[in-house]
Amino acid sequence: MANIDELVESLARDAAPVKPAPHPLMLSLGWVAGAAAYLVVSLWLSGLRPDLMQKLHEPWFVAELASLALIFIATSLSAAVLAFPDLHQMRKAALAPAGLFALFVVILFFAWRADVPPAPLPMHSFECTASIALFSLLPAVWTFLAMRRFASTHYRWAGSVALLSAFSVGALWLLLHELNDSIIHVIQWHYLPMLGISLAGWWLGKRLLKW
């Protein structure tokens, strides 16, 4: 008990004024804005897919684009919430990506059903996954560095969501850049790797976010 009293006194003596961390909504807003700017600049440099205006009239393409954007926003908010020890007492926000992923799977299923006759598969395959991963590196580093300033008590989960958020920015970029109509290819090489990414984030979270 005496030790506790001494510790309390020593900690109290060290208590300089500290600036409280921003609210997770503000934090995620910053990340989303940063990622949106990165996406715009990248698309400006790499170019939009030539048939984008035409594709924006296809309901399943628009649904895929919108749900992917929502996944990105939800994972950003979830990562921001998970950076706080008590999830900023917004547990539902931390779980929000789960519902959106379920919606995304449903949309992909209907897009696959609507792909009749199936669009031809492109010549390339894993190159798409590699491009998305490379594109996602910067947002991933940025998000992890930002999260390390806080105190996550769910570091594996936080790491997983942070990597998914970064990867969804990459997937958005490729969706708007690549001239490709094959939903099979997109599922196989753009979205299924998200499972592996979430596992990598699980592992990375323990390495980088534990405090």
Add this chain to the structure above:
Amino acid sequence: MYWLIRADLKKGYNEIFGKFSLTDKTENLEALMKLSLNGDQRAYAVVLQETARLLRPFLARRLNSVSEVDDLLQEILISIHKARHTYDGERPYKPWAYAIAKFRLQDHLRAHYADHLHHAVELSEVENDLQVPVTKSDFTYESISGEIEKLPPKQAAILQMMHQEGYTAKEVAEKIGMKESAVKVAAHRAYKILRKILER
């Protein structure tokens, strides 16, 4: 100087909390933490004292020894100090503090059980030893009774019951109020010690 600060903090604690009832104390932790974030050392000392008071029974229910509770409580208070910028004084304080406490408790228990597993004896290894026909060995219980007496009393008693009085591990367990697996492990450890002594 140190004692002056200590007395000053204690005075601050009494000044601040003397005015409040027990319910008020926890309700005002949010306000006190807000003051702490602005550098108010007295308020911060009060918050930490109250946090320790709240967490002690929580930890005591989950840990065996008082020293373990004290050690972990210190670790939690340091974690709260390190993470205090993640609290803004606007939301309830207790869920925030308990989240950190649970996190450190889980870490502590994980390390504790990992250490136990590291030192654990594989039960199959024990079973193999127990199947060795000890009665047909070169040694009888009587011939090594001197060595057995040097063993820790519990191990010696178990060997005596199993090899002199002829009880099974299950029967010994019932007699001395231990689990059968614990009896087997104790016997296994005793055999190991005896083997080492007799091999010399």
